[in-house]
Amino acid sequence: MTRSEFDDIRAFLADKGTSAGDLLRVAMTLIDDLEHVHTREAIQRSRYLQLLTAARASAAAELAGEPDPLSFVRDELARRGELPQDDEEVRRILADARTAAALLAHMESGVDPVPPSPRGPRLRRCAGTRRTLRH
Numbered sequence: 001m002t003r004s005e006f007d008d009i010r011a012f013l014a015d016k017g018t019s020a021g022d023l024l025r026v027a028m029t030l031i032d033d034l035e036h037v038h039t040r041e042a043i044q045r046s047r048y049l050q051l052l053t054a055a056r057a058s059a060a061a062e063l064a065g066e067p068d069p070l071s072f073v074r075d076e077l078a079r080r081g082e083l084p085q086d087d088e089e090v091r092r093i094l095a096d097a098r099t100a101a102a103l104l105a106h107m108e109s110g111v112d113p114v115p116p117s118p119r120g121p122r123l124r125r126c127a128g129t130r131r132t133l134r135h
Contacts, residue, residue, distance in 0.1 A: 051076055
C-alpha cells in the first residue's frame, strides 16, 4: 500500500459522515490485504532460506574440496528458472551486483545521500476528508 493510500484511509476514517457499514468494509479489506501480505512474506522467507541454505552448502563444499562446490546454488537457481541464459545476461547480472555492492558500501558509510531540509523534516498530511477510498 502506498503512503497516499494510507492517507486516504485515515481521511475516510476521520470523516464524520462515514457509516459503520463503510468502516466494516474497510476493516474487511484491510484484513484481506494483511493476510495476503503475510502469505507473500512467508513465501519470500522460504525462498530466502532455500537460497541461503544453497549458498552455505556451496561454501562448505568449497572448503571440503568438492569438485563442483557451486552445484547447490546452481541447482537452486535452475529450479527457479533464474540461471543466466546468455553472455549479455551474465554481464548485466555482474553489473547489477557491482552497483548493489557500491550502493551498500555507500549506505554503510553513514553519509546521508539526501541532506535534511534547512526548514526541518517535511510532514505529510492528508489534504482533507473529502478524499474517498476506491472500492
